Amino acid sequence: xxxxxxxxxxxxxxxxxxxxxxxxxxxxxxxxxxxxxxxxxxxxxxxxxxxxxxxxxxxxxxxxxxxxxxxxxxxxxxxxxxxxxxxxxxxxxxxxxxxxxxxxxxxxxxxxxxxxxxxxxxxxxxxxxxxxxxxxxxxxxxxxxxxxxxxxxxxxxxxxxxxxxxxxxxxxxxxxxxxxxxxxxxxxxxxxxxxxxxxxxxxxxxxxxxxxxxxxxxxxxxxxxxxxxxxxxxxxxxxxxxxxxxxxxxxxxxxxxxxxx
Amino acid sequence: xxxxxxxxxxxxxxxxxxxxxxxxxxxxxxxxxxxxxxxxxxxxxxxxxxxxxxxxxxxxxxxxxxxxxxxxxxxxxxxxxxxxxxxxxxxxxxxxxxxxxxxxxxxxxxxxxxxxxxxxxxxxxxxxxxxxxxxxxxxxxxxxxxxxxxxxxxxxxxxxxxxxxxxxxxxxxxxxxxxxxxxxxxxxxxxxxxxxxxxxxxxxxxxxxxxxxxxxxxxxxxxxxxxxxxxxxxxxxxxxxxxxxxxxxxxxxxxxxxxxxxxxxxxxxxxxxxxxxxxxxxxxxxxxxxxxxxxxxxxxxxxxxxxxxxxxxxxxxxxxxxxxxxxxxxxxxxxxxxxxxxxxxxxxxxxxxxxxxxxxxxxxxxxxxxxxxxxxxxxxxxxxxxxxxxxxxxxxxxxxxxxxxxxxxxxxxxxxxxxxxxxxxxxxxxxxxxxxxxxxxxxxxxxxxxxxxxxxxxxxxxxxxxxxxxxxxxxxxxxxxxxxxxxxxxxxxxxxxxxxxxxxxxxxxxxxxxxxxxxxxxxxxxxxx
Numbered sequence: 001x002x003x004x005x006x007x008x009x010x011x012x013x014x015x016x017x018x019x020x021x022x023x024x025x026x027x028x029x030x031x032x033x034x035x036x037x038x039x040x041x042x043x044x045x046x047x048x049x050x051x052x053x054x055x056x057x058x059x060x061x062x063x064x065x066x067x068x069x070x071x072x073x074x075x076x077x078x079x080x081x082x083x084x085x086x087x088x089x090x091x092x093x094x095x096x097x098x099x100x101x102x103x104x105x106x107x108x109x110x111x112x113x114x115x116x117x118x119x120x121x122x123x124x125x126x127x128x129x130x131x132x133x134x135x136x137x138x139x140x141x142x143x144x145x146x147x148x149x150x151x152x153x154x155x156x157x158x159x160x161x162x163x164x165x166x167x168x169x170x171x172x173x174x175x176x177x178x179x180x181x182x183x184x185x186x187x188x189x190x191x192x193x194x195x196x197x198x199x200x201x202x203x204x205x206x207x208x209x210x211x212x213x214x215x216x217x218x219x220x221x222x223x224x225x226x227x228x229x230x231x232x233x234x235x236x237x238x239x240x241x242x243x244x245x246x247x248x249x250x251x252x253x254x255x256x257x258x259x260x261x
Numbered sequence: 262x263x264x265x266x267x268x269x270x271x272x273x274x275x276x277x278x279x280x281x282x283x284x285x286x287x288x289x290x291x292x293x294x295x296x297x298x299x300x301x302x303x304x305x306x307x308x309x310x311x312x313x314x315x316x317x318x319x320x321x322x323x324x325x326x327x328x329x330x331x332x333x334x335x336x337x338x339x340x341x342x343x344x345x346x347x348x349x350x351x352x353x354x355x356x357x358x359x360x361x362x363x364x365x366x367x368x369x370x371x372x373x374x375x376x377x378x379x380x381x382x383x384x385x386x387x388x389x390x391x392x393x394x395x396x397x398x399x400x401x402x403x404x405x406x407x408x409x410x411x412x413x414x415x416x417x418x419x420x421x422x423x424x425x426x427x428x429x430x431x432x433x434x435x436x437x438x439x440x441x442x443x444x445x446x447x448x449x450x451x452x453x454x455x456x457x458x459x460x461x462x463x464x465x466x467x468x469x470x471x472x473x474x475x476x477x478x479x480x481x482x483x484x485x486x487x488x489x490x491x492x493x494x495x496x497x498x499x500x501x502x503x504x505x506x507x508x509x510x511x512x513x514x515x516x517x518x519x520x521x522x523x524x525x526x527x528x529x530x531x532x533x534x535x536x537x538x539x540x541x542x543x544x545x546x547x548x549x550x551x552x553x554x555x556x557x558x559x560x561x562x563x564x565x566x567x568x569x570x571x572x573x574x575x576x577x578x579x580x581x582x583x584x585x586x587x588x589x590x591x592x593x594x595x596x597x598x599x600x601x602x603x604x605x606x607x608x609x610x611x612x613x614x615x616x617x618x619x620x621x622x623x624x625x626x627x628x629x630x631x632x633x634x635x636x637x638x639x640x641x642x643x644x645x646x647x648x649x650x651x652x653x654x655x656x657x658x659x660x661x662x663x664x665x666x667x668x669x670x671x672x673x674x675x676x677x678x679x680x681x682x683x684x685x686x687x688x689x690x691x692x693x694x695x696x697x698x699x700x701x702x703x704x705x706x707x708x709x710x711x712x713x714x715x716x717x718x719x720x721x722x723x724x725x726x727x728x729x730x731x732x733x734x735x736x737x738x739x740x741x742x743x744x745x746x747x748x749x750x751x752x753x754x755x756x757x758x759x760x761x762x763x764x765x766x767x768x769x770x771x772x773x774x775x776x777x778x779x780x781x782x783x784x785x786x787x788x789x790x
């Protein structure tokens with residue numbers, strides 16, 4: 001938890017934490033970590049710490065942005081299909097089945113290559129491909145809640161879909177949405193890293209995946225000392241952030257499960 | 262009883278596989294006994310970095326060096342590029358008439374095609390005529406889109422005469438590198454681009470393609486036993502897919518490595534390895550599309566851009582020091598006719614701003630998805646922004662970029678290619694041609710640009726047969742080009758090629774090319790002279 005707070009803090013206050021700009025060379029090419037550049041510099045002589053700080057923004061924006069859109073899509077579609085049933089349900093579950101069965105990375109690569117590299121596109125593509133899981137969970141929840149007598153009663157008094165959703169469904173599905181929201185964040189961060197790692201991000205932007213991409217594609221990097229700072233630090237950041245979100249997601253699930261029970 | 266037979270058979274199979282495996286790539290056991298003399302019975306297999314460069318027929322290979330060179334292993338030409346200049350090849354000698362219009366070539370006798378048939382003068386005549394009807398990927402028979410050959414005559418069974426419409430300085434160069442293809446294979450083929458069968462790849466060159474996998478980017482070439490000329494020293498050349506060339510070389514999977522400059526000291530001063538330094542005939546240039554962006558037609562804008570590029574920084578950071586800055590007059594430092602007195606554009610942001618009159622420019626820069634180009638683009642973007650030029654970088658895959666450049670579908674583009682060491686007529690092809698020479702990335706028309714002075718001088722040098730006079734014209738031309746900068750050459754790279762001489766040490770550079778693996782002399786016995 002504290003790591004996530006730290007990461008958010010870094011993302012928000014990035015300009016104050018680094019004395020070097022993230023997009024300008026400030027030192028010699030590939031300086032090892034030293035006093036001026038605490039994590040060293042990359043091949044262009046740009047400070048790595050500055051890049052990682054700014055990359056944090058990218059990762060967080062992609063992570064939270066994707067999670068919000070995905071959860072919204074998942075809730076709307078899940079509630080609609082669970083509540084109405086019939087053909088709508090059939091179509092949506094078919095879509096869900098399709099999306100969960102096809103591997104998402106190849107599709108992300110193809111669509112990413114097709115729509116061109118930008119953060120907006122990455123968020124959109126990731127959201128379109130990952131709403132299926134929350135939608136499925138929410139749909140099954142709604143189906144079971146729908147059978148409750150108080151819903152039937154509300155319907156009997158003439159309550160509409162929107163009213164029921166707002167008053168009864170949302171409070172019910174809030175805990176599970178929150179859990180999937182957090183899971184989605186970490187999934188999106190990893191996906192963004194892998195997409196930009198594959199060279200599908202804007203080649204001149206800064207994100208953790210892209211820093212790693214340039215480092216690992218540097219010819220013969222393992223036969224030099226450069227990997228010790230250029231590869232290790234961004235890699236640690238990705239691993240730590242994903243681990244932290246995963247653990248928080250787990251904890252939330254536990255707490256909420258206890259509540260529901 | 263049966264069981265034991267089967268197990269014996271199985272053991273024999275395993276043994277054969279092991280033995281064959283040992284003769285193949287990646288093993289160190291057989292290397293020592295070979296010593297590169299080629300006299301031993303164990304075949305010498307050389308493995309090189311693969312990748313798909315197209316089907317190696319003259320009509321289907323990809324239009325870059327790795328594609329063309331594979332095709333050339335299969336097909337011979339009248340002349341060949343040697344270490345110093347053109348050398349006799351299929352043609353053992355040639356004469357040029359005093360008026361410079363008739364070229365008579367005398368062919369070597371007893372040249373065999375891979376299918377055992379004999380090569381005849383008729384095949385040579387056929388090849389030229391076929392290529393004029395169906396231009397190959399690397400085409401030299403057209404000058405600015407028009408054929409320059411008037412007719413081809415067979416004199417007797419070993420001599421062929423080619424008459425050109427107008428004498429020019431590059432005829433021998435152009436005729437000499439035309440591939441000779443067998444008439445009995447191609448005469449009935451109307452769409453040669455569609456031919457994709459291995460058994461149609463019959464040439465008279467030193468190697469036969471025995472295996473090609475497009476998906477994996479694998480090629481296997483085997484030496485042709487009845488080759489007429491210098492004996493192949495390498496029995497099998499294999500191009501195999503590798504993910505990391507340095508690791509592959511360290512593990513002995515490939516036998517040659519363009520060593521990244523940062524790790525060159527691993528191989529220096531080490532008797533096990535030998536390092537060859539290439540001439541700087543491969544380079545990056547920045548293209549301006551004046552058709553799509555009329556602002557770029559303003560010479561001050563182009564000059565401003567030239568002043569905003571810090572070439573030294575690019576060389577230090579992106580090329581890791583293994584490059585020389587390119588000449589604004591195009592011909593690189595290592596070219597025999599390089600002019601050192603061309604106009605230079607030093608890195609000077611203030612000057613760039615002044616030239617732009619503090620105007621702001623917004624441009625899209627097209628690059629391929631290679632690491633080097635992305636890094637160049639990033640540095641350019643930083644410096645351009647200081648001068649008031651905002652660029653938006655768009656990365657696409659290499660073949661898409663090449664195609665966009667060919668179709669003038671870009672605003673600014675970075676493109677890298679070889680062939681900078683070719684005959685100085687490449688200046689005409691690069692700056693004054695209205696039609697691209699062939700499909701290669703080195704030959705692109707500058708979109709929306711023409712300069713009568715440059716065009717005129719380009720034409721004049723082409724028909725000048727006196728070498729000294731032509732040379733001084735080329736010098737003047739470079740100066741003119743450097744004043745105009747219709748495109749901006751960035752830097753020319755130097756390759757350091759490392760290999761183990763104990764296994765094979767025949768690698769040579771030909772006079773105008775940067776890569777040792779691209780010429781067939783590297784795989785053949787040296788000339789006895």
